[in-house]
Amino acid sequence: MVRNIVVLGGNSHPELVESICGILGLPACSRILTKFSSGESRCEIQDSVRGKDVYIIQTGFGGNGSRLNDHFMDLCIMISACKTGSARRVTAVLPLFPYSRQPDLPYNKAGAPLYKAPTPNGENGKNQYTFDSVPPTPGPGVPKTSGLTNSSDIANQMIKNALTNGSSKEQYTTHDYENLSIVNGFQAKPGYKQWVAQAGTLVANLLTCAGCDHVITMDLHDPQVQGFFDIPVDNLYGQPLLKRYIQQHIPNWRDAVIISPDAGGAKRATAIADSLGMEFALIHKERRPTKITDRQNASMMLVGNVTDRVCILLDDIADTGNTITRAAKLLKKEGATTIYALLTHGVFSGDAISRVKASAIDKLVVTNSVPQDEHKKQLGSKLDVLDISPIFAEAMRRVHHGESISVLFNYE
Amino acid sequence: MSGEMANEVKLISGRSHPELSEKVAKRLGIEVARTISLNYSNQETSFTVGESVRDEDVFIIQSTTTGDVNEGLMELLIAISACRTASARRITAVIPNFPYARQDKKDKSRAPISARLVANMLQTAGANHIVTVDLHASQVRSVFAIQGFFSVPVDNLYAEPSFLRYIRENYKPEDCVIVSPDAGGAKRATSIADHLNTGFALIHKERPRPNVVGRMVLVGNVEDKIAILVDDMADTCGTLVKAASVLKENGAKAVLALVTHGILSGKAIENLNGSVLEALICTNTVPLGDKIERCPKIRVIDISPTIAEAIRRTHNGESVSYLFNHAPV
Numbered sequence: 001m002v003r004n005i006v007v008l009g010g011n012s013h014p015e016l017v018e019s020i021c022g023i024l025g026l027p028a029c030s031r032i033l034t035k036f037s038s039g040e041s042r043c044e045i046q047d048s049v050r051g052k053d054v055y056i057i058q059t060g061f062g063g064n065g066s067r068l069n070d071h072f073m074d075l076c077i078m079i080s081a082c083k084t085g086s087a088r089r090v091t092a093v094l095p096l097f098p099y100s101r102q103p104d105l106p107y108n109k110a111g112a113p114l115y116k117a118p119t120p121n122g123e124n125g126k127n128q129y130t131f132d133s134v135p136p137t138p139g140p141g142v143p144k145t146s147g148l149t150n151s152s153d154i155a156n157q158m159i160k161n162a163l164t165n166g167s168s169k170e171q172y173t174t175h176d177y178e179n180l181s182i183v184n185g186f187q188a189k190p191g192y193k194q195w196v197a198q199a200g201t202l203v204a205n206l207l208t209c210a211g212c213d214h215v216i217t218m219d220l221h222d223p224q225v226q227g228f229f230d231i232p233v234d235n236l237y238g239q240p241l242l243k244r245y246i247q248q249h250i251p252n253w254r255d256a257v258i259i260s261p262d263a264g265g266a267k268r269a270t271a272i273a274d275s276l277g278m279e280f281a282l283i284h285k286e287r288r289p290t291k292i293t294d295r296q297n298a299s300m301m302l303v304g305n306v307t308d309r310v311c312i313l314l315d316d317i318a319d320t321g322n323t324i325t326r327a328a329k330l331l332k333k334e335g336a337t338t339i340y341a342l343l344t345h346g347v348f349s350g351d352a353i354s355r356v357k358a359s360a361i362d363k364l365v366v367t368n369s370v371p372q373d374e375h376k377k378q379l380g381s382k383l384d385v386l387d388i389s390p391i392f393a394e395a396m397r398r399v400h401h402g403e404s405i406s407v408l409f410n411y412e
Numbered sequence: 413m414s415g416e417m418a419n420e421v422k423l424i425s426g427r428s429h430p431e432l433s434e435k436v437a438k439r440l441g442i443e444v445a446r447t448i449s450l451n452y453s454n455q456e457t458s459f460t461v462g463e464s465v466r467d468e469d470v471f472i473i474q475s476t477t478t479g480d481v482n483e484g485l486m487e488l489l490i491a492i493s494a495c496r497t498a499s500a501r502r503i504t505a506v507i508p509n510f511p512y513a514r515q516d517k518k519d520k521s522r523a524p525i526s527a528r529l530v531a532n533m534l535q536t537a538g539a540n541h542i543v544t545v546d547l548h549a550s551q552v553r554s555v556f557a558i559q560g561f562f563s564v565p566v567d568n569l570y571a572e573p574s575f576l577r578y579i580r581e582n583y584k585p586e587d588c589v590i591v592s593p594d595a596g597g598a599k600r601a602t603s604i605a606d607h608l609n610t611g612f613a614l615i616h617k618e619r620p621r622p623n624v625v626g627r628m629v630l631v632g633n634v635e636d637k638i639a640i641l642v643d644d645m646a647d648t649c650g651t652l653v654k655a656a657s658v659l660k661e662n663g664a665k666a667v668l669a670l671v672t673h674g675i676l677s678g679k680a681i682e683n684l685n686g687s688v689l690e691a692l693i694c695t696n697t698v699p700l701g702d703k704i705e706r707c708p709k710i711r712v713i714d715i716s717p718t719i720a721e722a723i724r725r726t727h728n729g730e731s732v733s734y735l736f737n738h739a740p741v
Contacts, residue, residue, distance in 0.1 A: 037678035038647050039481035040512055045522040061454075068455035073482040076533070081524035099456055197459040197494030202537055206489065209536040210529055319454050350453030 005400050006049050006087075008078060010058030012071040013371050016095065016389055017057050023393035029054075033074055041070065043077045049087040053400050055216075056082070056090065057392075060098025061347060061370035072098055072203070076210040083211035091214040091399065092207055093392060095369035096345045099199040101221045101317065204228035216395055218369055218388065219316045219344040236395055237409055238316075238344035238367050241386045243272055245365055246312060249384070250340060256310035257281050257336075261327035269314040281306055283327050300330050307335035317345040318366070321352035325359035332360040345369050346383075353378050419501060421727050422465050424491060426474030428484040429699045432508065433473045435716035440724060449487055457483070459490045461498055469727050470500040471543075473719075475508045475698055478677045485511050485530065489537040496538030504541040504726060505534055506719060508697035509645075509673045513547050516557045531561035542566040543722055545697050545715060546644050546672040567732050569722055571672040571695050572600075573739035574713050576607050578693060579640065579670075585610050589637040589664075593617070593655045601642045611637070615655050624650070628658045635663035645673035646692060649680040653687040666690045673697050674710065681707045717741065 008029040009017030021028045032044040058075040062068030075092060082090045200222070207215065208231055218236045220226060226233045246253050257279045260269035266282055273280040281304025311331045318324050318341070328339045339361050346366030348356070353375060356364060365384045366372060372385045391408060398405045422445045425433030430444075437444045446462030472495070474488040488505060495503050515526035534542065547558050547568050559566045579585060585608040592601035592614045605612040613632025639659040646652055646669065656667040667689050674694030676684075684692055684707050692707075694700075695715040704710050717740040725732050 035479075037479075038675050039476070039479040039677065040515070041482060041526070043524050043526075044520070049522060063455075067483060069457060069486040070482045073485065076529060077524045077526050080526070080529040081522055084518055084525055085522035101456075197461075197490045198497070199456070199458075199490050199493065202490060202493040205536045206533050209532045319452075347454050349455070352453075 004052055005396070006047065006052045006054045007396075008045065008054060008056045008082070010056065010071055010074050010078065011066060012061055013057065013059045013095070013368075015371065015373070016059070016368060016392075019387065019389035020057065020393045020396070023390060024397065031078075033078070035070070041074050041077055043074065043081055045078070045081050045085060049082050049085045051086065051088050054082045054087040054090045055093050055396050055400075057093045057095075059370050060094060060096040060100070063349070064371065064374055068098060076206060079207070079210040079212050089213045090211055091216060091396070092212045093396065094215065094217045095367075095388060095392065096317075096347070097203075097217045097220055097225065099203045100217075100225050101319070200225050201228045214399065216392065216399065218367075218391075221317055234395060234399065234405055236391055236405075238369075238386075238388065238391075239268070239272055240408075241367060241388065241391070242314065242342045242344070242365070243276065245342065245384070245386060246272075246276065250310065250312065252310065253312075254278065256312050256340075257304065257306050259283060259304075259306070259311050259313045259327065259331065261313055261315050261323045265315050268316065272314060279309075280304065281311075283330060300326060302330060302334050306331055308337055309335075310338045311336040311340065313339065313341040313361075315341070315343050317347060318343045318352065318356075319347045320350050321348060321355045321359075324361065325355050328360040338362050340365065343367075346372060346375060348375055357382070420468055421723065422463075422468045422470045422500070423723070424461075424470060424472045424495070426472065426484060426487050426491060428477045428480070428487075429473065429475035429508070429696075431699065432475065432696055432716055432719070435714065436473060436720045436723065439717060439720035447491070449491065451483075457487050457490055459487065459494050461494055464498075465495050466499040467501045469502050469504075470495045471504045471506050471723050471727075473506045473508075476511045476675075477699060478675050481511045485533075489533055492534065492537040492539050502540045503538055504543055504723075505539040506543045506723065508545045508715065508719065509675070510544045510547055510558065513558060516561075527558055528561040531558065535562065535564060540564055541726065543569065543719070543726065545569045545695070545719070546571050567722060567726070569718055569732075570736055571697075571713070571715060571718070572604060572607075573735070573737060574695065574715060574718065575604060575642070575670055575693075577739055578713055579604075579608060583638060583640075587638050587665075589613055589632070589634045589639050591615060591632070591634065591639050591641050591655070591659060593641050593643050593651050597643055600644070604642055613639070615658060617651065617655075628654055630658055630662050633662075634659050636665055639664040639667045641667065641669040643669070643671045645675055646671040646680065646694060647675045648678040649676065649683040649687075649692075652692070653683045653689065656687055656689045660688045668693060670694075674700055674703075674712075676700070676703055684709050 006029045007021050008031060011033055017028055030046045034042050036042050056075060056078050058071055060068060062071060079090050079092060213231055215229060215233045219238050220235050226235055250256060258269050258273040259281050260266045261283050263284060270280055281302060284301040284303060313324055313327055315324060324341045331339055340363045341361045342365045344367055347370055364382055367386045367388045369388055376383050376385060395405050395408055421440065421442060423433060423437050423442060424445045424447050427449055433444050447460060449459040451457055472488060472491050474484055476484050492503055492505060512526040512530045515524065518525055541564055542562060589611040590601045590605040592598045594617055598614055602612055613630060613634050616629045616631060618627050641652055641655055652669045659667045669689055669692045671694045675698055681703060689709060691709050691711050693711045693713060695713045697715055718735055721740045722732055722735055
């Protein structure tokens with residue numbers, strides 16, 4: 001029993017809230033959290049929070065009929081309500097941090113795309129490079145940007161794309177940014193590199209402005225997100241759980257190979273491989289937004305040897321499942337016997353579930369940082385779910401008592 | 413518009429009300445900027461600006477879609493933030509229907525002051541200026557409350573001039589009585605009544621819970637008159653429908669409702685269709701979608717001239733207060 005602490009749950013993951021409260025030995029704070037018919041969130045906190053240490057659990061996941069942005073607004077409103085209700089400290093517990101994955105910058109083989117200045121009808125079709133910037137620097141005599149000549153039916157596209165109840169018909173992933181023209185034939189103005197909003201900083205600022213004093217999260221996709229905050233952020237690791245799973249559930253794990261499906265996750269994967277004394281291999285990939293064809297699969301390259309070995313794919317998040325399923329396909333081709341995929345966050349949005357079902361992955365292991373009931377129903381025994389509530393409960397207990405939580409980062 | 417300088421108006425539209433943005437753009441003689449916003453399969457909102465906004469005067473129009481308020485709000489915040497990181501000179505959020513305007517006070521223990529939160533969020537995202545229409549003005553004080561939540565300028569435009577013109581063009585003011593459906597809206601209703609030189613009546617009501625309507629008593633005389641109910645928003649329409657029947661019982665010839673924001677959530681359409689209300693006249697601050705087809709009683713006043721004029725005046729550094737008493741044609 002922990003005193004003077006209030007655990008407040010959002011609507012995104014009630015099972016996790018219940019489970020954490022069970023471990024801490026206290027009931028969840030009673031609250032009303034619904035929507036008015038107009039669509040505005042309605043929040044009433046029914047237990048006193050005056051002088052209390054409040055923990056609000058809300059994961060960055062929308063599914064099963066709920067919306068991610070609703071959950072995020074609910075979280076901000078709850079934080080604000082607790083602050084207004086004289087809570088001593090408000091901690092946001094976000095097992096999966098929303099908007100932590102930045103969209104891919106449109107890199108291609110030649111590096112980041114510099115826009116091409118419109119070719120002045122040069123002789124011999126050669127690009128005549130000029131040092132004039134496009135659009136031109138304004139000044140006397142320089143015509144204004146001819147911004148309005150290029151008539152587009154963007155308004156009609158937006159009407160088509162307008163917000164509707166429920167999710168939109170068409171689904172896009174972060175990868176689509178490499179080729180935005182697939183989205184309703186969208187074209188940036190010639191000479192302008194499209195500017196994709198990077199919402200991570202914004203989300204951090206919004207949480208702070210709502211009154212959040214502390215954030216606890218797990219396996220941030222970009223650890224840099226931690227730096228977006230001016231308040232303390234505890235980034236817990238799912239690694240110990242995954243490590244334990246390898247040791248306990250994978251036969252002959254000492255002979256298996258740990259695979260990182262992309263260069264970004266190499267550090268995470270090598271950390272586990274090193275501590276378990278296992279071999280390590282890496283897949284080098286180029287992301288392509290279009291259909292997976294063999295030729296494109298060839299653009300994935302395996303560095304290391306997996307022939308006749310058990311492979312353990314390690315990654316922090318599976319969203320559309322593109323990365324891990326393609327990696328699995330490549331590993332099978334290279335002669336891997338069994339393929340495990342261990343992930344911290346199993347979001348599985350879009351058609352990820354069917355893709356995973358059809359893939360070469362033999363066993364998928366995720367934590368319950370987002371609700372997994374629905375996924376478990378569809379994937380059956382192919383999916384194993386690890387419980388993170390003990391880690392979060394312990395972190396909350398330690399933060400509350402002012403104890404160090406670094407022991408949670410690397411316990412065996 | 414602004415001579416030789418590069419500082420132009422960039423009009424950016426959110427997904428909630430592109431029709432309104434298009435009308436405003438047409439009126440300003442410009443085009444809506446190329447942007448694309450969408451939701452990823454994991455439901456995160458993404459916003460891309462497809463043209464340069466560097467050093468431009470950016471206006472982002474985002475209303476609230478009934479039922480999808482949070483989605484639109486997040487999109488607006490992300491759009492503001494995107495323009496700020498893209499070095500816009502000034503970012504004005506044009507929010508015809510300010511979300512959460514009704515939650516502007518701590519009316520019970522630990523109730524969130526969500527309107528203040530929204531104000532803080534908009535400023536955090538990088539909005540330099542807010543333009544809105546008829547903030548939940550049935551409590552006149554809340555206009556000041558919400559303006560007070562901001563430390564950036566808030567221009568609250570009024571639909572009243574448009575209403576006055578509509579009544580003058582379609583009815584004889586001497587046949588009408590302006591009715592306020594609650595005591596809080598009395599000031600607003602009397603203002604219209606004074607301008608039209610008509611009578612005024614008031615309905616006193618008790619409201620035990622939100623979205624539930626209590627008992628109603630009419631104060632004033634509406635016999636053989638066209639009673640015009642004036643309110644800032646029509647949500648589920650429970651109040652309006654009940655007020656209309658009270659007015660009919662008291663001998664009104666016909667009952668109309670004149671509201672700024674036609675939110676029309678929940679069973680609003682069914683309520684309206686089954687009511688004695690002859691018409692619900694609202695502005696297009698909120699996208700009405702197919703509701704106009706589903707309810708023949710809805711008539712729409714276009715508010716885009718007022719918004720466009722406010723944008724033009726704001727951009728040129730002219731006074732906006734002219735619009736408080738005049739509706740541009």
